[in-house]
Amino acid sequence: MNDGNFFRSPKRMLGTTNAAELGLLYFATAFINLLIAGTYALLIRTELWTPDPIYFDTAKDYNVAFTIHGTGMIFLVVVPLGAGFGNYLVPKMVAADNNDMYWPKWNNVAFWMLPIASVFIWFSQAPIGWTAYPPLSILMPGVDMWIVGLVFAGTSSSIGAINFVLTIWKGRAPYVKWMSMDLFVWGTLFTSFLVIIATPVLTAALVMILLDRNFNTVFFSESLSNPILYQHVFWFYSHPAVYIMVLPAFGLISTVIAKFSRTQVFGYSSMVIAMAGIAILSVSVWAHHMYTTGIDPFVRIFFTSMTFVIAIPSGIKVFNWLTTMYAGRIKLRAPMLFALAFIVMFTMGGITGVYINIIALDLNLHDTYWVVGHFHFIVAAGTLVAMFASFYYYFPEITGKMYDEKMAKLHFWFWFGGNFITFVAFQVLGMEGMPRRYYTYPEEFQLWHQIATIGAYLMGISIIFMAISIHRGLKSEKLESLDDPFELGSGYDYPEPFADYIKREHGEDLVIEHKLSIWAPAGAFSLVLPFLGLLAFTEGGPFARGKALESFSGSLGGNIFIVLFLVYLGFFFQKESSAHIGELNPVDKYREGERHWEIWVFLASEVIFFTAVIGVSQAIKWNSLTWPDTNDVLSVPYTAVLTFVLIISSFTMATSLEHVKNGDMEKFKKYLLFTIILGLVFLTGQIIEYAQLAGEGDVTLADNATYPLFSSIFYLQTGFHGLHVLVGVLFLGFVYLRARKGGYSKDNHTYVELIGLYWHFVDLVWIILFTVVYLI
Amino acid sequence: MRKNSKYKLTLLGSLFTLLMGIQLVSGRSNLSDSYDRLFNIVTWISIVVLLFVSVLMARFVLKYREEVEGARSPIGHTMAKKLEAGWTALAIFIILVLMAVSYPTLSDLDDTVAAGTGEKLIIEGTANWEWVFHVQNSTGGVDVIRPVVDSNNVKTTTMTLEVNKEYNFIFWASGSWIHSFFVPDLNIKMDVNPGTNNSISLTILEPGNYVVLCAEFCGAGHSQMRGVIIVE
Numbered sequence A: 001m002n003d004g005n006f007f008r009s010p011k012r013m014l015g016t017t018n019a020a021e022l023g024l025l026y027f028a029t030a031f032i033n034l035l036i037a038g039t040y041a042l043l044i045r046t047e048l049w050t051p052d053p054i055y056f057d058t059a060k061d062y063n064v065a066f067t068i069h070g071t072g073m074i075f076l077v078v079v080p081l082g083a084g085f086g087n088y089l090v091p092k093m094v095a096a097d098n099n100d101m102y103w104p105k106w107n108n109v110a111f112w113m114l115p116i117a118s119v120f121i122w123f124s125q126a127p128i129g130w131t132a133y134p135p136l137s138i139l140m141p142g143v144d145m146w147i148v149g150l151v152f153a154g155t156s157s158s159i160g161a162i163n164f165v166l167t168i169w170k171g172r173a174p175y176v177k178w179m180s181m182d183l184f185v186w187g188t189l190f191t192s193f194l195v196i197i198a199t200p201v202l203t204a205a206l207v208m209i210l211l212d213r214n215f216n217t218v219f220f221s222e223s224l225s226n227p228i229l230y231q232h233v234f235w236f237y238s239h240p241a242v243y244i245m246v247l248p249a250f251g252l253i254s255t256v257i258a259k260f261s262r263t264q265v266f267g268y269s270s271m272v273i274a275m276a277g278i279a280i281l282s283v284s285v286w287a288h289h290m291y292t293t294g295i296d297p298f299v300r301i302f303f304t305s306m307t308f309v310i311a312i313p314s315g316i317k318v319f320n321w322l323t324t325m326y327a328g329r330i331k332l333r334a335p336m337l338f339a340l341a342f343i344v345m346f347t348m349g350g351i352t353g354v355y356i357n358i359i360a361l362d363l364n365l366h367d368t369y370w371v372v373g374h375f376h377f378i379v380a381a382g383t384l385v386a387m388f389a390s391f392y393y394y395f396p397e398i399t400g401k402m403y404d405e406k407m408a409k410l411h412f413w414f415w416f417g418g419n420f421i422t423f424v425a426f427q428v429l430g431m432e433g434m435p436r437r438y439y440t441y442p443e444e445f446q447l448w449h450q451i452a453t454i455g456a457y458l459m460g461i462s463i464i465f466m467a468i469s470i471h472r473g474l475k476s477e478k479l480e481s482l483d484d485p486f487e488l489g490s491g492y493d494y495p496e497p498f499a500d501y502i503k504r505e506h507g508e509d510l511v512i513e514h515k516l517s518i519w520a521p522a523g524a525f526s527l528v529l530p531f532l533g534l535l536a537f538t539e540g541g542p543f544a545r546g547k548a549l550e551s552f553s554g555s556l557g558g559n560i561f562i563v564l565f566l567v568y569l570g571f572f573f574q575k576e577s578s579a580h581i582g583e584l585n586p587v588d589k590y591r592e593g594e595r596h597w598e599i600w601v602f603l604a605s606e607v608i609f610f611t612a613v614i615g616v617s618q619a620i621k622w623n624s625l626t627w628p629d630t631n632d633v634l635s636v637p638y639t640a641v642l643t644f645v646l647i648i649s650s651f652t653m654a655t656s657l658e659h660v661k662n663g664d665m666e667k668f669k670k671y672l673l674f675t676i677i678l679g680l681v682f683l684t685g686q687i688i689e690y691a692q693l694a695g696e697g698d699v700t701l702a703d704n705a706t707y708p709l710f711s712s713i714f715y716l717q718t719g720f721h722g723l724h725v726l727v728g729v730l731f732l733g734f735v736y737l738r739a740r741k742g743g744y745s746k747d748n749h750t751y752v753e754l755i756g757l758y759w760h761f762v763d764l765v766w767i768i769l770f771t772v773v774y775l776i
Numbered sequence B: 001m002r003k004n005s006k007y008k009l010t011l012l013g014s015l016f017t018l019l020m021g022i023q024l025v026s027g028r029s030n031l032s033d034s035y036d037r038l039f040n041i042v043t044w045i046s047i048v049v050l051l052f053v054s055v056l057m058a059r060f061v062l063k064y065r066e067e068v069e070g071a072r073s074p075i076g077h078t079m080a081k082k083l084e085a086g087w088t089a090l091a092i093f094i095i096l097v098l099m100a101v102s103y104p105t106l107s108d109l110d111d112t113v114a115a116g117t118g119e120k121l122i123i124e125g126t127a128n129w130e131w132v133f134h135v136q137n138s139t140g141g142v143d144v145i146r147p148v149v150d151s152n153n154v155k156t157t158t159m160t161l162e163v164n165k166e167y168n169f170i171f172w173a174s175g176s177w178i179h180s181f182f183v184p185d186l187n188i189k190m191d192v193n194p195g196t197n198n199s200i201s202l203t204i205l206e207p208g209n210y211v212v213l214c215a216e217f218c219g220a221g222h223s224q225m226r227g228v229i230i231v232e
């Protein structure tokens, strides 16, 4: 499919909205990131050859290395690889319309956020570990930038996930039945649900750290609040995150095993159910990372039990993979070798996981190399291996050529051997009591450290073989046919493309067209500006810890970035509001109908975000001893009036929509304007309230506030809501501009409906917030 | 076939490595016995599971690789249904066994934590990445023991405790970092949190030197804050 010119044309690389091409970009980015994160791994292993300094002069440099290695491997290599395969395969596997994702432009935005995230993370040099526990993460340098990078990575995968759900659910061709989809589609679907549910929670936790660092809030302050709270929020995201990585791998590996055994996947339905079970249960096991924090024994019993239960579906999957090979004709090409390695390594990972779920054992093994071994078995020797297997399997389809088998096998043996040596050494080290994240160590651990380092170098070498295999492959002759490049008796067998089906059934030629969009990547890049502004405000620039409030007016760089962003927004509005409606709405007639879907999936992640913010705030409240009576410190009647204003605006919004449906364009515009004005009144009211509170001195973020903890959660909740109102007003303004240019009509008002739903949602959140913040 | 014997060899070699690696960590406190027993049982279960998976896989690879001629008889439909259910049952069974062996030890630690008995001993983790031990002395006062720093900047704090005597370890972070008090030879660790104080009651049953490490990443000095408990 790839005509080879793609990687030579920067304009196409920037602007492509073609999922298959974006998939290639994901692969390329992930591979570059793999090299960087892998180099860090080798540096770490080199350092640990002896207890004395070898490569890193100080412990701090070493701490940076493992932070960057871990964050990079998880968020910039493994998760993007899943998204890459998703982009490349899912539209084909569900015979999606236009052979593309549901939102092609957003797909482009999601991808370009990834290189941005990578740059931020690589350059952050944060020394906090990928888990970023406070108080450490509040006090160390570089963390602002690291957080910005992670928020970009998280947003990227959230947009991607919403897109996958819509593509699979709504973009799937009618003749592709649920229970005949490739298991990878199921894996991607469940992973996407998890991303939508979990990522907003991570964002909330990270933003709270960012605020604690720069805006004087005290969410995780050890004297006023409880830093352990962060660990709950973090693991609520990050345990599902481990399954976010592994579920697509499950799907990929099922296909490879069946193909190279020349059989069908055994137990298809139990595979689907197992994945569903894992996805659902994975949000209820997070505290198994916290057995030694001193949490309540009963809480621990719940989490150890749930974690045992979640191991069951993983076990079922292993047995089914084995049975898939039964009575097959197994061809041991490189993809199959990797797939077999996956089964063994994943089993090792599961077994070692069981140890640390047993509380009595975890009290010894927690935060030792045992845990490091456990998750490397699953992520590096499991998930990544599955990605290698599939990469080789789809290589002929992607490039039209065959990779070099000998080099691929060398890649396999070095990788597999290295994995085994290193990670078994990790388990042994852990058993003997070697804690993780150690720059130096007591001498008796040296032997196993050296064994681990040798294994790591084998893995490093294996990547060279991989590169050679790819290189030779790309230089080789084109294959005659891509129907069955591995001579397995069956090829990639995707369902019939949608356009072919329409041609056959309706005799119509659907034009497959992937538009270039320069505004999409420009949008992604423009988002960098406010964040650079924010970083510039943190005293001393991106690499330091600072108090943004104090230097707010002082930072020239920050102001420039913000102004640039506003200018961009202006241009964007100008351009998009006069664009032809068809360009905004690239939906053909076969896919029309219910479009509320999009906003509901999007709102789902918003609901989770606010649930996290409100939930954490409530938890802080319950734990706090000094909580003010809201009647004393806030002006409840004043806010009641603002609440009323917002409720009215919901009515005007509904009325406005009513009118556009009836074709009364004048009234539609009038009520839209009312809504905007009411929104602005609300925002102004809130600003006045903030100013007043700052004057009174009880509820402020200044150092001498009477109720610092109450103030923190007050500004967190109302501030985030205010931001949403602001975004809502901006979008309403955008819709209004378009309306004035005649952009909507009786039959064409989907966007008005979507923004309307968003507006009602924001109002509803306020009613909840008004209740929990002001009334109780 | 050369290819396959290579494969088998790797598998065997790996298993051997694993078995060599797994050995008892001999414990020496009132909690250690159940730890050792549990670790052993889980290890045996794990070995059985791992062998089962590896052997089955190796067998299938050898028997069904394409070079081997001969007919294959695939699993029939009804058999497949039964097998699917069987695998599910097997997975559930393994987990049930693991639950059964581990649940009896669930409250071991909690009992000792809840006890809160024994001579008070304050374990302080400082902002400067050092352990400071506050130990009661014979005159009824409290000795504050600070670390000795060696040329590699390793800070070692040493205290002497009595064998067979119950101590109530109270963990206190005096700086902003979270630490974790970790004694590998006693198979025990507990986080040292700023703001809240965890504690455990422990009786050490054997004389000897016990190394103390920090197990929660706490910044620059994390790997260099060490201690020794001399038990006499």
Ligand code: HEM
Binding pocket: A131, A242, A243, A245, A246, A288, A289, A290, A307, A308, A310, A311, A314, A349, A350, A351, A353, A354, A356, A357, A358, A362, A365, A366, A367, A371, A374, A375, A378, A379
């Ligand atoms: C299926 C894929 C799995 C993945 C991707 C995975 C991944 C991980 C990761 C990344 C960690 C390390 C967190 C840290 O930084 O401390 C971890 C820890 C843990 N895993 Fe898994 N795991 C998986 C399966 C399992 C299974 C089957 C179990 C148990 C039955 C398990 C139990 C645990 C426990 C209890 C911890 C916490 C250990 C500690 O911090 O002391 N995991 N896992």
Ligand SMILES: [Cu+2]
Binding pocket: A238, A239, A242, A285, A286, A288, A289
């Ligand atoms: Cu977990």
Ligand SMILES: [Cu+2]
Binding pocket: B178, B179, B180, B214, B215, B216, B217, B218, B219, B221, B222, B223
């Ligand atoms: Cu530490």
